[in-house]
Amino acid sequence: SAVISQKPSRDICQRGTSLTIQCQVDSQVTMMFWYRQQPGQSLTLIATANQGSEATYESGFVIDKFPISRPNLTFSTLTVSNMSPEDSSIYLCSVEGGKSYEQYFGPGTRLTVT
Amino acid sequence: QQQVKQSPQSLIVQKGGISIINCAYENTAFDYFPWYQQFPGKGPALLIAIRPDVSEKKEGRFTISFNKSAKQFSLHIMDSQPGDSATYFCAASKKGGSEKLVFGKGTKLTVNP
Numbered sequence: 001s002a003v004i005s006q007k008p009s010r011d012i013c014q015r016g017t018s019l020t021i022q023c024q025v026d027s028q029v030t031m032m033f034w035y036r037q038q039p040g041q042s043l044t045l046i047a048t049a050n051q052g053s054e055a056t057y058e059s060g061f062v063i064d065k066f067p068i069s070r071p072n073l074t075f076s077t078l079t080v081s082n083m084s085p086e087d088s089s090i091y092l093c094s095v096e097g098g099k100s101y102e103q104y105f106g107p108g109t110r111l112t113v114t
Numbered sequence: 115q116q117q118v119k120q121s122p123q124s125l126i127v128q129k130g131g132i133s134i135i136n137c138a139y140e141n142t143a144f145d146y147f148p149w150y151q152q153f154p155g156k157g158p159a160l161l162i163a164i165r166p167d168v169s170e171k172k173e174g175r176f177t178i179s180f181n182k183s184a185k186q187f188s189l190h191i192m193d194s195q196p197g198d199s200a201t202y203f204c205a206a207s208k209k210g211g212s213e214k215l216v217f218g219k220g221t222k223l224t225v226n227p
Contacts, residue, residue: 001160033214042203042217043158058214092157094215101146101165103207103215105157 002027002095004106012112013083020079021109023093028073030096033103034066037090046091049076083113117141118206120218127225133191135221137204140185144206148215149178149189152201161202162189194225 003026013019023032034046046066047055055068070076080087090108097104119138127133137147148163164171164178164187171178177190191198201222205215 004157042219043215044217045214048214097160101163102160103148104160105150107157110155 002104006106006109010110018081020077021091023076025074025095032076033094034078035092085113088113117216118218120204124222127194129227131194133194133223135202136188137218138186139206143208146207147187148205150203196225196227199225
């Protein structure tokens with residue numbers, strides 16, 4: 001399985017500011033995903049990030065609010081822009097595993113917006 | 115529209131008992147059904163997964179049962195232990211790990227000693 005790290009692990013941010021979350025994988029992967037998990041809730045996909053192409057966003061999520069970069073096959077960033085308290089969530093990146101049909105998650109970034 | 119329905123929302127089991135969590139899906143294009151285990155403050159960890167070409171998969175104390183005609187699958191945890199206390203999520207996707215996962219709402223399992 002892939003080893004995935006995320007930075008920061010948690011942060012407390014002021015309303016109206018932006019935070020960039022980093023996701024680093026120990027092996028090259030084609031597909032990376034960004035999910036949001038609101039407190040006590042399930043996971044919802046924000047966008048899919050393919051290296052060398054624009055991210056594909058799910059309904060309800062827009063690039064201006066959640067810009068994503070994917071500069072190479074082991075790294076991606078998600079920015080949460082112009083934050084409001086409603087953005088307080090855990091943000092998780094995931095990657096496809098070495099075996100097809102497997103997907104692995106990072107430890108998450110716990111964001112609190114005050 | 116919730117594409118994967120999970121039940122129960124919470125489950126309390128005695129140590130040594132069997133924990134059963136059920137999921138139902140709607141989209142017949144789904145062909146990969148993983149279960150994730152999540153402890154507080156951690157990311158979800160892949161526990162076990164199944165594809166529709168088999169009806170059951172067992173890994174240690176964890177078993178997935180799959181009923182393609184009913185569009186249902188379930189997780190059975192045998193000899194449940196307090197260390198199994200966590201939130202469990204079922205999920206489904208098309209084309210496996212290279213496609214997005216659609217998650218159920220989760221089941222909070224508590225195993226009492």
